[in-house]
Amino acid sequence: MVEYTPKEIVRELDRYIVGQYKAKRAVAIALRNRYRRSRLDEKLREEITPKNIIMMGPTGVGKTEIARRLAKLVNAPFIKVEATKFTEVGYVGRDVESMIRDLTEAAIRMVKSARMSEVREKAQLAAEERILDALLPSRRKKASSPVNFFFQTSDEDGSEEDNAKEEDSMANTREKFRLRLRTGKLEDTIIEIDVEESHSPSVGMISGMGNEDMLLQIQDVVGSIFPKKTKRKKVTVSEARKIFEQEEAQKLIDMDEVVDEAIQAVEQRGIIFLDEIDKIAGKEMGQGPDVSREGVQRDILPIVEGTTVMTKYGPVRTDYILFIAAGAFHVSKVSDLIPELQGRFPIRVELESLSEEDFKRILTQPENALIKQHIALMQVEGVKLDFTEDAVDELARVSFLMNLTKENIGARRLHTVMEMLLEEISFYAEDKSGATITVDRAYVQQNLKGLIKENDLHKYIL
Ligand SMILES: Nc1ncnc2c1ncn2[C@@H]1O[C@H](COP(=O)(O)OP(=O)(O)OP(=O)(O)O)[C@@H](O)[C@H]1O
Numbered sequence: 001m002v003e004y005t006p007k008e009i010v011r012e013l014d015r016y017i018v019g020q021y022k023a024k025r026a027v028a029i030a031l032r033n034r035y036r037r038s039r040l041d042e043k044l045r046e047e048i049t050p051k052n053i054i055m056m057g058p059t060g061v062g063k064t065e066i067a068r069r070l071a072k073l074v075n076a077p078f079i080k081v082e083a084t085k086f087t088e089v090g091y092v093g094r095d096v097e098s099m100i101r102d103l104t105e106a107a108i109r110m111v112k113s114a115r116m117s118e119v120r121e122k123a124q125l126a127a128e129e130r131i132l133d134a135l136l137p138s139r140r141k142k143a144s145s146p147v148n149f150f151f152q153t154s155d156e157d158g159s160e161e162d163n164a165k166e167e168d169s170m171a172n173t174r175e176k177f178r179l180r181l182r183t184g185k186l187e188d189t190i191i192e193i194d195v196e197e198s199h200s201p202s203v204g205m206i207s208g209m210g211n212e213d214m215l216l217q218i219q220d221v222v223g224s225i226f227p228k229k230t231k232r233k234k235v236t237v238s239e240a241r242k243i244f245e246q247e248e249a250q251k252l253i254d255m256d257e258v259v260d261e262a263i264q265a266v267e268q269r270g271i272i273f274l275d276e277i278d279k280i281a282g283k284e285m286g287q288g289p290d291v292s293r294e295g296v297q298r299d300i301l302p303i304v305e306g307t308t309v310m311t312k313y314g315p316v317r318t319d320y321i322l323f324i325a326a327g328a329f330h331v332s333k334v335s336d337l338i339p340e341l342q343g344r345f346p347i348r349v350e351l352e353s354l355s356e357e358d359f360k361r362i363l364t365q366p367e368n369a370l371i372k373q374h375i376a377l378m379q380v381e382g383v384k385l386d387f388t389e390d391a392v393d394e395l396a397r398v399s400f401l402m403n404l405t406k407e408n409i410g411a412r413r414l415h416t417v418m419e420m421l422l423e424e425i426s427f428y429a430e431d432k433s434g435a436t437i438t439v440d441r442a443y444v445q446q447n448l449k450g451l452i453k454e455n456d457l458h459k460y461i462l
């Protein structure tokens with residue numbers, strides 16, 4: 001398994017997120033500490049709990065983006081939860097423990113798909129045999145039944161010699177078909193196969209309980225009582241291969257082992273990103289159907305402190321799960337959280353507001369940079385988009401000023417500004433196929449004229 005060093009994690013995050021060095025460092029260290037801890041002997045390991053992190057910063061500066069990229073990067077069970085979802089009406093049904101269940105599901109998926117890819121080659125071979133079986137239905141079915149085997153009569157199946165010959169030629173045919181199969185010549189051939197139906201009797205009548213987890217659990221139990229039905233179906237060889245490979249891989253992996261490994265992964269390396277944590281901090285909103293925010297904090301507390309949550313795969317301990325919380329904290333403050341919860345998040349990092357310079361970089365540098373995205377989109381229509389450097393300067397300047405004069409929505413502003421800028425080109429793109437369109441400062445100014453009134457700006461320009 002790849003274990004990144006903090007420097008490597010930061011470098012990976014740098015490919016997508018501009019600036020926010022402190023936050024990147026904090027998550028990188030926290031992650032590396034998990035690894036360091038895992039190398040210690042058990043006694044010491046038990047003592048070391050993760051140092052949870054709170055990321056604070058205005059909207060649209062990369063908090064969620066850091067979490068998303070981190071998730072892709074680390075080979076750890078990971079989920080992102082909006083803390084606010086626990087304040088919604090009907091909250092009793094979706095208790096906070098569901099985040100541990102979701103994390104466990106994520107881990108199961110992760111471990112399972114790793115195991116599946118380990119057995120892929122074997123599964124592919126087994127699938128091939130099954131396709132051949134379907135392509136060449138055995139003409140000697142009778143002979144394979146035990147009764148006929150013992151009481152074979154000569155007039156039924158011919159002489160021993162004949163049988164051997166027939167077997168030979170069948171094997172030959174099979175190999176010929178195998179070759180044609182492997183060279184992709186039979187992909188569209190229709191064959192009849194038996195497929196397992198993933199049927200589960202309706203449990204709709206109890207859905208009124210509103211507890212999704214319970215519902216799923218019941219569905220699982222009910223599903224396992226009834227044997228799997230199979231159904232005969234006509235499919236192409238290429239479809240059959242997908243189905244068979246899946247089924248064969250499933251047979252080859254040991255689900256008990258998957259579950260054990262997944263639970264281990266959750267307990268030792270799981271990461272939960274708790275977004276919008278600021279929205280459950282602070283004074284009560286007063287009356288209303290929402291569950292009290294402090295109530296939600298109190299519910300979350302034991303999970304963060306370490307408890308055991310029952311999942312359908314078994315009990316899961318939460319002691320060593322890493323929590324990364326994030327919030328804008330512009331209305332409430334971290335100190336508005338209940339003290340116990342604050343204590344559980346000892347690492348605080350502030351994300352900075354983005355500067356005009358940052359905007360220029362966000363537009364052009366990340367691997368998924370907005371300008372690169374739009375160039376690629378237009379390329380599909382045969383239109384070549386060229387952005388001059390001063391166009392980028394102007395876009396960054398306009399976006400930055402709009403954040404100042406209107407609402408500060410961080411890098412999200414760039415999205416709206418880019419859409420506005422390219423609206424015209426986007427609409428007529430297919431008429432301009434083959435053309436190169438150069439977007440320069442003048443073009444930006446022309447197309448974004450309506451967005452900001454320059455005299456609005458005087459008070460901001462010193
Ligand atoms: N520093 C950055 N570098 C590159 N892209 C960024 C950066 N900050 C934000 N973005 C982009 O802006 C958009 C919004 O960012 P993100 O979702 O991370 O905001 P956030 O900080 O979580 O805000 P909120 O508090 O509103 O949830 C995303 O598309 C993201 O890619």
Ligand SMILES: [Mg+2]
Nearest residue numbers: 063064065275
């Ligand atoms: Mg966010």
